[in-house]
Amino acid sequence: MPYPSSAESADPRGSADFVIRNGTVLTLDRAGRRASALAARHGRILAVGGDREISELAGPDTVILDLAGRTAIPGFVESHSHPVFFGLSLAAAVDAGTPPNESVADLVERVAQAVRDAGPGEWIRGYRYDDTLLSDARHPGRADLDPVSPDNPVLLTHVSGHFCVANSAALRSAGITADTPDPPGGRIARDEHGAPSGLLIESAAFLVSSRLPGQDAGTLADALRLAGAEYARHGVTSVHDTGIGLVGGHDELAAYRRVRTAGQLRTRMTGYLFHELLAGMPAAAPGDVTDAGDPDDRFRLTGIKLIADGSLQGLTGCLADGYTCAPGEHGMMLLEPEDLARRIAAYDGAGWQVAVHGNGDAAIEAIIDAYARLGTPPGRSRRHRIEHCQTVREDQLARMAGHDVLASFFIKHVYYWGDRHRDRFLGPERARRISPLASARRAGVRFGLHSDTPVTPVPPLEGIWCAVARRTRDGFELGPEQAVDVTTALRGYTAEAAYLAGEEADKGTLEPGKLADLTILTADPTTAGAERLRAISVAATIVGGEVVYSGGGTQ
Structure with missing residues (x-):
């Protein structure tokens, strides 16, 4: 049945314009608090608590959503997508x-x-x-x-x-x-x-x-609208666009302007510019790039995207040891280490957060070396990132933690390519360590999780299942010692993903003062059991206290 939505009369002295109640609210805060209701006003959370106390905050025009036993969690944050x-x-x-x-x-x-x-x-x-x-x-x-x-x-x-x-x-x-x-x-x-x-x-x-016709701002804006509807359908309320300009150059920024101006951004977007867009203005700071208009709570530019190596399944990810299927092949660096370090230093100096694509451990080593050269500024975190981080080693995780380098792990590689990594590309031992979440957690590396859509499908719940179950397409358990618990995986798609972009004050947990971005699920993922995680449905997606997707069905 469709997700219920209605306006009900209540205490006129109340101040909420949006309320959910009669279900489970997983705040995912550090204390792991749970509640049954939540109130929001002007797009931000006003209070979280029990049904009775939250109902007292409603007024005659308050929109009240009855969860009917369903579960509300912080809106999913997709930390690497296109x-x-x-x-x-x-x-x-x-x-x-x-x-x-x-x-x-x-x-x-x-x-x-x-x-x-x-x-x-x-x-x-x-x-x-x-x-x-x-x-x-x-x-x-x-x-x-x-x-x-x-x-x-x-x-x-x-x-x-x-x-x-x-x-x-x-x-x-x-x-x-x-x-x-x-x-x-x-x-x-x-x-x-x-x-x-x-x-x-x-x-x-x-x-x-680059020669393709028909990739003007209008076409790219249509693409953003299509993608936004799919993100919302799967409970995603924020997306890190890690490579603005990779497809359409500066027209992608113009496309964002069109969609924002029309009020058609269903999800919030945090932008990482492909570094080639800054060619000719290497010292440009985030505030100097104005193509997409002034930043607001639906779109902001925060970082620069660099690509250090290629892909493991294409034998272009740069490995210290050769590929199992081609021992003499080590992949390729798309940016040589010295060039990579020079670019990172320049963008860091201009005030950008830097996110570098690194799949192979040789590429990851070059990225860590470049970040290490920057030093650690007193009293603040640079929050530079390694994207995908597929074959990171134990010694490299220790270095990442020491230099406060963050990771966004492409966790769905375990399912979609795990069998082929084991049998063809990496061999059994290296394959069992792809996306080593448990090791990263022990080392103190903060990480988010991602789907890299359209490389793999959007659903975050599938990624959470991958992190917990470590199952491949063929049903093989790949590196079970690198599995994490459901709450850690959920935080990888919410609180920790928000931290990766420096947005933890506004997103990632359900606490007063934060944005009222929520995903309503048909079951509680913390009690559903690992094998049922992928079967949980998104009943509704709420951005800033407004329902941007309403589905149906129960389990």
């Missing part, structure tokens, strides 16, 4: 994922259908193909795509976001030939004759993606 990329993938003509595609032939047929539906010369976009799940166990190439699309440019983006495949028409549009050199931090894959095969690795992918 809203524009996500929205574009939702709108794409080709769903290149597995499922539904089992082979390269399946992908080609979907492209062929999109070409039949498209106009002459129209670009065909697809997202989420995964070569390691296709029965062919390979990337598609221009030789596969050209027969069904000789004239329409085709670009298929890998599920990791670190590769793409282009047909000959798309390669021509970007001027890529056999004579085109590999760009810094990337590689153009070539066939036995030296001609481009269609596969573009890391920065080489931008040679084509």
Whole structure:
């Protein structure tokens, strides 16, 4: 049934404009307090307590939501996501994922259908193909795509976001030939004759993606709206956009301005600019970047995003020891250590928080080294971050704690790629340590959790289940010693995720004075049991005391 919402008359002396009651309220504060009701006024929490005392704060115009035994928690904070990329993938003509595609032939047929539906010369976009799940166990190439699309440019983006495949028409549009050199931090894959095969690795992918038409501010704003609706549907009230500009450059900031001005940002956005957007103004401070308008409680810029290495599943994550399937391959640094350290120092000096993508332990070492050079300022935390942090070692966790470096762990790797990390990429011992939450907690490293959408699906409850159960797609328990309890996992998507962006005074727990951002669940995750966590539904999502999503169903 739909989530109930009604206005009821109560004590006219009350001051709340929004109340929830008759359920369980998990505050997730440090004391672990629980209540049954909550009141809010002007978008912020007024009081948390029992039904009777909270009802006394209601007035004649108060909106009262009856939880009917359901559970309210702080709104989920997604600490690493790509809203524009996500929205574009939702709108794409080709769903290149597995499922539904089992082979390269399946992908080609979907492209062929999109070409039949498209106009002459129209670009065909697809997202989420995964070569390691296709029965062919390979990337598609221009030789596969050209027969069904000789004239329409085709670009298929890998599920990791670190590769793409282009047909000959798309390669021509970007001027890529056999004579085109590999760009810094990337590689153009070539066939036995030296001609481009269609596969573009890391920065080489931008040679084509930067030529895509129709990625103006209006299109990107539509993508933000699509993504926002999906975040809200899964209980996400705040998103860290870790890479504004990766897809559409400065037009992404203009898109945010459009959506904000129209009052259409369903979730709050905390922005981390892709560092290339500051090219030409390396000393720019957060207040100097005004493309998205003045900051408010729905959008603010706080950080810079750098990318140190690639992806483990693409063999471009930079490892100290080689890949199990290719012992001589160690991956690649997209920014060399000295360049990385120089950039981090410059952005830190300008007042930015820095978030650096690091998957392999060699890349993580370079990131920690760069942060360590900054020193520790007296009386404050820099709160610089390592994103994904997949293969971080015990010695590196100790160094991170010593230098107050935070982590945002890509916990869903355990489920979505755990089997392949164990059997192909990393081997059993390194694979069992991916996203080592228990070790990080023991070392004193503060961390949030994320889904990296659209790389994996949004639902935070799935990520919480991954942190607690450590189960792979094939049902294997991967590194159970790195599992954490449900409350720790919940905090990784709420209180600790808010801390990662310096927003803990406003978000992450349900306490008076904080923003009235809540997620209403159909069951209490702390009592549901590990295996039922993924089955819990989001009944409603509330941002600033306003319902932005209302679902239905009970368990």
